[in-house]
Amino acid sequence: MTDRPAAPSLVIPVYPEVDLLDVAGVYEMLSWAGISIDLVAAEPGLVAARAGFSFAVAKSFDDAPGPYSALWVPGGAPQSLADIIADPDGPYLGYVRAQAASADWICSVCEGALLLAAAGLLDGHEATTHWAFIPCLMQAYPAVRVADGHPRFVLSGNRLTGGGISSGLDEALKLIELLVDRATAEAAQQATQYYPDPPVSSRIPNTVTCPVPDMA
Numbered sequence: 001m002t003d004r005p006a007a008p009s010l011v012i013p014v015y016p017e018v019d020l021l022d023v024a025g026v027y028e029m030l031s032w033a034g035i036s037i038d039l040v041a042a043e044p045g046l047v048a049a050r051a052g053f054s055f056a057v058a059k060s061f062d063d064a065p066g067p068y069s070a071l072w073v074p075g076g077a078p079q080s081l082a083d084i085i086a087d088p089d090g091p092y093l094g095y096v097r098a099q100a101a102s103a104d105w106i107c108s109v110c111e112g113a114l115l116l117a118a119a120g121l122l123d124g125h126e127a128t129t130h131w132a133f134i135p136c137l138m139q140a141y142p143a144v145r146v147a148d149g150h151p152r153f154v155l156s157g158n159r160l161t162g163g164g165i166s167s168g169l170d171e172a173l174k175l176i177e178l179l180v181d182r183a184t185a186e187a188a189q190q191a192t193q194y195y196p197d198p199p200v201s202s203r204i205p206n207t208v209t210c211p212v213p214d215m216a
Contacts, residue, residue, distance in 0.1 A: 075110030
């Protein structure tokens with residue numbers, strides 16, 4: 001096994017139609033904290049995020065064996081999630097399990113929680129996900145305890161899960177605090193001027209239907 005670098009490190013395994021902010025948000029926050037970040041995919045090259053924005057990934061899963069201090073699993077389009085979940089022994093979930101075996105912190109944001117659950121990594125833990133995908137988590141993975149009240153993030157043992165898309169910014173600050181210290185997290189907050197004050201105020205809808213194809 002490769003020795004872990006002395007400085008904290010993060011790996012983000014991505015896939016087609018991944019949620020852009022699920023990736024870019026944590027990348028931005030952790031880069032201000034001086035944390036090393038690797039973007040990886042099944043094959044290196046351009047990855048098209050949801051809505052068509054593309055970004056370059058230099059490393060394949062084979063190029064990035066780790067170990068890393070933390071694993072960050074992003075959410076994505078329902079069909080992409082369905083394709084990954086339908087292949088439990090495939091390259092994506094296999095890579096996630098391999099990294100989780102050595103990472104200090106195992107994280108997801110948004111629908112990424114469904115991928116952690118599909119890999120068997122949330123059993124017995126409290127977790128959250130995007131509000132629209134709470135039914136998926138509850139119906140398909142009864143061994144996962146779904147947090148009440150749509151929290152921005154939930155820490156359960158060494159599992160850190162985030163709510164929908166923008167929740168990853170809050171969660172990333174918590175991860176910086178866990179990997180380094182609170183002062184460094186506060187410095188990242190200041191550098192990014194992350195003091196949200198949205199001009200609108202709405203309520204999270206109730207939902208009972210899972211939007212991922214072929215999930216219970």
